[in-house]
Amino acid sequence: MSRVLLTGNGAAAWGARLARVDYVPAFPITPQTEIIESLASWIDGGEMRGRLVTLESEHSMLTAAGAAAATGVRVFSATSSQGLLYAMEMLYTVAGWRTPFVLVNVSRGLSAPITLEPDHNDVLAARDSGFLQIHCADCQEVLDSVLIAYRLAEDSRVRQPVLVNLDGFYLSFTREPVTVPGPDEVDDFLPAFDAESIAFRASAPESQAVAVLGGGPYSYFRYETHLALLNGLTVYDEVAADFAERFGRAHPAVEAYRCDDAEIVLLMMGSFATKARAAVDNLRDAGQRVGLLRPRLLRPFPAHSLVAQLVGKRGVAVIDQNISMGKGGVLHAEVASVLYGHKDAPLLVSFVGGLGGRDISPEEFFEMVKVVAAAAQRGEAPPPRLLYTEDELREIRKLQTLAHVERNSLGEG
C-alpha cells in the first residue's frame, strides 16, 4: 500500500490493473485517453497481464466488451461524452445480454456546441440503459469504485455492466493523494471472476441476438433486468461495507456530510460536490445548519437512503450539473419523485449549474442556501434557477458581436 499523487485517469487505470482485467477494448477520446495509454504502457512493459485491443469506434468497442464478457473473462473499457453516445446502441444491447464488466466514463459536455469540460448529460444519457452507475467525487474514489464495481457487476444477484463516472479535468487531469492498495489485499477483496454459467466458447456456441416478437416475452426480459438493478442496492451496501472493513474507506450509496442536524441540505453528484463540502464548512463556521447529500449510486437509485436523510429537513437545493431539455434538472425530478407523498418532506429548489465545466463559486453556494432558507420560510419554491451571471451574459454578447462583425466583413451569411 502506498499513498501517491495520481490523476483521476491514473486512478481509474490503477483500478483496472489491480482488478487484473483480462481484456481491454479501447478507443481514444479526450479527456479519457490517459486511462488506456496507462494500461497500454503497463501491458506493453510486462507490468500487467491482459490484452488491449484498439477498435475502430466506440460502437465496436462496446460490442467487443460485451462479447468478451459473455465468455466469462474480466473486461474493462473507458470512454467519454460523444464516444459514449456513439456507443449508445450497444450500451443497451450488452446490458440486455446480462454481461458483467466495468466501463469508466469521463464526463464531458455534449455537442453542439462542442466542448471539453464536464457536465453529466453524457452519462445521464445512459441512465436507462441497464448499466449500474457510480459517480465519483475524488481520485481515491475512482480507484476504489472500479474495484467495488467488479464485485457489484459479477454478483449473481446482479450480473450487469457497471459505469463508473468521473468528471473530466476536475478529476481526470487533477492529481491528488491516492492510496494504492497492495495487489494481495485487492485479490482477497476481489478474487478472480467466477463466471459460473457464463461459458460462451468457440466450441460451445450461444446466441445473444435473440428476437422476441411479442410484448409478453419482451416485458419479462426487460423487467428481469430492472429487478437485477434493484438487487444492486443491497449488493452495493454489502460490497461497500466489506470494502470499508478491509481498506478503511467508506463509500456509502449516499454520502451524507454534516447532515444530522442540518436544516438546509445541498444535494448534488460528482466532483463539484466537494466544492459544496467546502461551502458547508464555511457555512457551519458562520453558524448555519447546512449539510450535503451526494448520491454515489444513481442506478439503482438509492431512494430509501435519500428519503431517510431528507424527511424532516426544511429545504433542499438540488444542484443539477445537467439539463433535460424541456424539463430541467434530472436529479431534481428524481428526488422529487421519491419524496412525493411523504409527510414532512422538505421544500425542493432546483438549480442548474456547472454546465460545460462552468465553475460554481463559494458565494453561489452561500446564496443558494439563502434562497432555499427564504423559500422554506415562505413555503413556496421559486422557479428553477440557472447559475448564470450578468458578467457571463456580457461575455456572450461580446462573442455574438464578433460573430456579427465577421459576418459583415466577410460579406457572407
Added chain:
Amino acid sequence: MYRIRFHGRGGQGMKTASRILGSALFAEGFEVQDAPRYGAERRGAPIFAYVRADRRPINERGIIRRPDLVVVADDTLIPVPAAGVLAGLDAYSVLLIHSHESADTWRRRLNTPARVLVLPLIEESADRADLPYVGAVCAGAAACLLGVISEDALATALRDELGPLGEAVVQRNLDKALAAYRQMVEVCGVVTEGREANAADYTPPEWISLAFEGANVSAPVIHAGLTSSAVKTGLWRTLRPVIDYDRCGRCWWVCSSLCPDGAIQVEEGRPTIDYDHCKGCLVCVAVCPPHAIEAQPERTAESLETPK
C-alpha cells in the same frame, strides 16, 4: 491553503512545473492538488496549471479565482485576454514574471495591486538549449517563494517527475531549478496561505434570468466562412522556422504539404511561411531535404525584423 497558478505556453512545461511543485509540497507533508488546464492542445497555445496545498484535505477544486502566487513563464502572455494571467490578483497576491524587463516596468505597465517580482529571463538567444528548462526554473523559484519547501524536497520532487527522462535531463533541470530557487532567497517565504471564503460576509453573485432569444441569435453559428484565418495563431509560436533561400531546393511539395497548419504557401515553386498562422511546430525544419529551414527563438527573430 496555498493557491498557485502557473501561466505559460503549451510546450514550456507548465504542467511539469505544477507537478514538481505539487510533489515537493506533498513531500513536505501537505495535502496537494495539481492540474493543468488547456483548451487547444497545441504547442504555443496559452495554458495554465495550478497547485493547491493545505495541511487539511482539500475540497476546493477547479480554477483558482484568488491566487496567492501567479508565476508567468512567458511575459508575452500578459496582454492576451484569453490567457487570464491577471485574473483575481489583489494586494495580497504575488506576481512572479519570467522576463527581461524590470519589476518596476511591469508594476507601472500593469498598475496591479499585487506584489510584482521578476525572475530574470533565460536568454534564449545565448543558449537555446536552455529553453526546455523554463518549467523547472519556474517551479524552483515558486518553491522558494512559498518558504515551506527545502532544496532537498524540491530535488526529490524533480527527480520523481523527470526521472523517466534519464539522469542527464534530471541533472540539467535540477541545476536550473536550484539556481532559480537560490535567486529568490531574499524573498523566500513572501507568499503566505490565502484567506478562506466567509459565508457570513460575502458579495452575492449577480445572477440573471436568461430570456428566450430566437435561434437566429441564440444558435451557436457563425454565418461566414474563413473565420479561422482571423485568429493569429502565429502568436503561439516560441520558435520560428526561417527559410534560407540560398539553400532552398524548391522542392516545395515537401514542406508545404507536410505543414499541419497549411501555413506554407508556394508561388512559382518558392515556398513562403505565413507567420501570422505558423505555430512553430517545426515539422518543416525536420522534413526539409536540403536542411534549408532553421529554427530561431521567436524573441531573437522579432528583434532582427525590420519595422514595416
